[in-house]
Amino acid sequence: MNGWQTVWKADDFALEMQRNAQGRHRVVAAEGKPGAVVIAQFEDRVLLVRQERPAVGQTLWEFPRGFGDPEDTNLLTTGVRELVEETGAQAQIANSKLLGEIWIDSGLQANAVGIVLVNLESSDLKGETDGEVDDSKWVPIHELSKMINEGAVCDSLSIAACAFLFSQSA
Numbered sequence: 001m002n003g004w005q006t007v008w009k010a011d012d013f014a015l016e017m018q019r020n021a022q023g024r025h026r027v028v029a030a031e032g033k034p035g036a037v038v039i040a041q042f043e044d045r046v047l048l049v050r051q052e053r054p055a056v057g058q059t060l061w062e063f064p065r066g067f068g069d070p071e072d073t074n075l076l077t078t079g080v081r082e083l084v085e086e087t088g089a090q091a092q093i094a095n096s097k098l099l100g101e102i103w104i105d106s107g108l109q110a111n112a113v114g115i116v117l118v119n120l121e122s123s124d125l126k127g128e129t130d131g132e133v134d135d136s137k138w139v140p141i142h143e144l145s146k147m148i149n150e151g152a153v154c155d156s157l158s159i160a161a162c163a164f165l166f167s168q169s170a
Helices: 075-087 141-149 156-168
Strands: 005-009 015-019 025-029 035-042 045-053 058-062 096-103 112-119 135-140
Touching: 035 075, 035 156, 045 075, 045 141, 058 156, 075 096, 075 112, 096 156, 112 156, 135 141, 141 156
Parallel strands: 035 112
Antiparallel strands: 005 015, 015 025, 035 045, 045 058, 045 135, 096 112
């Protein structure tokens, strides 16, 4: 694994801490498979989910997201799967587009994350969910900047996804 050794591994989740010969560390989740953050769009609105984030002691509004699964064939598959699992949206890979790829924390996190835009044909969230999120809401795209400035959206993945979304219309 290019000089990286596992120094700690979670028992119940695909997460490990690795160290190389130079004493540097990195965190690898999902065996290094890239994750996805999803901008679900219907007309002029995007979908945010509210999820408890114990690591920061808060419940946050953010875009749906998650790590890749072994059966995911690409970032679009990961993004659409995560969107459907978390929200029950009726999403299709044919209506999705990869806007870009980022590194969560290039000094520590080894997984890349794709920014996936999914255009939905309806705002109905009728499908079953995995129960990970506490709530969801549709927000007009033009309100995202205000929500970021006010701290209502404050996680780095959602803010990075907004940058990609805003650059599409620039």
